[in-house]
Amino acid sequence: MPIHTDRTYELQLEKLRASVLEMGGLVEDQIAQAMRALTARDQTLARATIERDHMVNRLDVEIDDLALKLLALHQPAARDLRLITTALKVTTDLERIGDLAEHIAERATELAGELPIKPSIDLPRMAELARDMLRRSLDAFVREDEKLALSVCNADDTIDQLHGQLFRELVEFMAEDPRTVSRAMRLLFVSKYLERVGDHATNIAEMVIFMVKGRSIRHLDRPPREL
Amino acid sequence: MPIHTDRTYELQLEKLRASVLEMGGLVEDQIAQAMRALTARDQTLARATIERDHMVNRLDVEIDDLALKLLALHQPAARDLRLITTALKVTTDLERIGDLAEHIAERATELAGELPIKPSIDLPRMAELARDMLRRSLDAFVREDEKLALSVCNADDTIDQLHGQLFRELVEFMAEDPRTVSRAMRLLFVSKYLERVGDHATNIAEMVIFMVKGRSIRHLDRPPREL
Numbered sequence: 075m076p077i078h079t080d081r082t083y084e085l086q087l088e089k090l091r092a093s094v095l096e097m098g099g100l101v102e103d104q105i106a107q108a109m110r111a112l113t114a115r116d117q118t119l120a121r122a123t124i125e126r127d128h129m130v131n132r133l134d135v136e137i138d139d140l141a142l143k144l145l146a147l148h149q150p151a152a153r154d155l156r157l158i159t160t161a162l163k164v165t166t167d168l169e170r171i172g173d174l175a176e177h178i179a180e181r182a183t184e185l186a187g188e189l190p191i192k193p194s195i196d197l198p199r200m201a202e203l204a205r206d207m208l209r210r211s212l213d214a215f216v217r218e219d220e221k222l223a224l225s226v227c228n229a230d231d232t233i234d235q236l237h238g239q240l241f242r243e244l245v246e247f248m249a250e251d252p253r254t255v256s257r258a259m260r261l262l263f264v265s266k267y268l269e270r271v272g273d274h275a276t277n278i279a280e281m282v283i284f285m286v287k288g289r290s291i292r293h294l295d296r297p298p299r300e301l
Numbered sequence: 302m303p304i305h306t307d308r309t310y311e312l313q314l315e316k317l318r319a320s321v322l323e324m325g326g327l328v329e330d331q332i333a334q335a336m337r338a339l340t341a342r343d344q345t346l347a348r349a350t351i352e353r354d355h356m357v358n359r360l361d362v363e364i365d366d367l368a369l370k371l372l373a374l375h376q377p378a379a380r381d382l383r384l385i386t387t388a389l390k391v392t393t394d395l396e397r398i399g400d401l402a403e404h405i406a407e408r409a410t411e412l413a414g415e416l417p418i419k420p421s422i423d424l425p426r427m428a429e430l431a432r433d434m435l436r437r438s439l440d441a442f443v444r445e446d447e448k449l450a451l452s453v454c455n456a457d458d459t460i461d462q463l464h465g466q467l468f469r470e471l472v473e474f475m476a477e478d479p480r481t482v483s484r485a486m487r488l489l490f491v492s493k494y495l496e497r498v499g500d501h502a503t504n505i506a507e508m509v510i511f512m513v514k515g516r517s518i519r520h521l522d523r524p525p526r527e528l
Contacts (some may be wrong), residue, residue, distance in 0.1 A: 145382055149376040155373055162386055166394075166504075192355040241486075248482045249480070252475065253476070259472060270513055
């Protein structure tokens with residue numbers, strides 16, 4: 075194989091990593107923007123979040139195309155093969171996170187038109203945690219760092235606990251004042267969406283561990299403390 | 302390449318298709334079983350559904366391994382390459398459907414211990430629709446039938462409408478009688494899980510269309526009426 079082909083191959087792999095990171099940055103921003111729209115009761119910002127989705131979708135198609143091209147033209151083996159197939163799977167999770175940001179923005183639009191209810195909830199904290207997990211899972215992907223990936227898996231419990239706590243609070247809230255039901259439900263959905271962002275970040279992290287180590291931890295009941 | 306290698310390759314491709322179908326059949330059964338546990342208020346059946354999850358997980362790992370082996374050893378091109386990478390992505394959706402069946406079973410366990418509430422809801426009908434969509438999306442995958450796949454995408458609206466209707470009914474229900482809040486919420490979650498099963502089936506169908514046609518319809522606002 076002539077040297078310039080190897081060079082092209084390396085450049086394309088680098089482009090693949092960069093595109094995954096770009097797509098991750100976009101959906102992370104979408105989550106942040108949707109949450110700002112929710113807390114500021116800003117319908118314009120909420121709608122802008124929904125409209126940004128096409129940028130995520132364009133990257134999703136681009137990454138799939140690039141990965142298929144790399145597989146077809148360069149017949150990569152072992153570790154590179156796992157990198158490329160992982161990229162293919164990671165985009166699915168990132169696209170779903172983009173959809174969840176859109177859903178948060180939809181709930182923000184609905185809630186902006188109603189009187190606010192203020193139970194002691196901590197949705198912004200959950201969003202911060204979820205975004206942090208996402209960021210670290212993608213750093214772990216580009217750096218092929220399985221320890222960083224494992225730290226993401228171990229963080230998922232916290233976000234699940236926060237969601238459980240919020241669920242109980244909001245159920246109590248609705249039972250005490252039935253007029254809050256539809257608003258409380260919408261906040262509860264946002265909590266559920268953020269919990270799912272955490273799940274997607276965990277999925278990405280688990281795939282990164284498989285990519286690096288060549289073995290799956292996906293179906294252990296608990297993530298191992300160390301690898 | 303000697304003939305027996307081609308033969309091995311064909312057999313392995315066939316095995317890949319069969320395993321995806323087997324995994325699909327398993328998660329479809331899991332949904333059915335979880336719904337039976339919910340309607341019959343049967344905690345033992347609900348727990349059995351949760352325990353079946355390891356069979357799904359075993360197939361998930363097997364399919365990923367086989368797909369990677371096919372990519373590494375046989376360097377497939379064009380249509381076969383798309384088949385194999387699609388199988389890799391389809392397992393992610395199937396695994397999540399298995400998780401959703403588990404969640405339904407968990408809600409069934411909780412609800413079995415409480416007094417039933419009976420709003421005019423139609424969860425079993427939603428489950429039937431979702432399972433039918435799943436079955437057709439996987440048939441479309443093994444038969445490489447893009448028309449069948451498109452029919453799945455067009456069915457997703459019905460299940461979304463049923464969920465929206467149920468959401469409004471249950472919110473009203475909770476507002477009228479606050480003592481029903483936690484039970485109604487659990488039913489609402491089941492409805493949401495079933496809606497997501499429909500979303501996963503739609504994702505699979507969209508990937509099948511890409512696999513067969515080599516172009517993506519994933520990011521059109523509406524699925525086209527015909528291809």
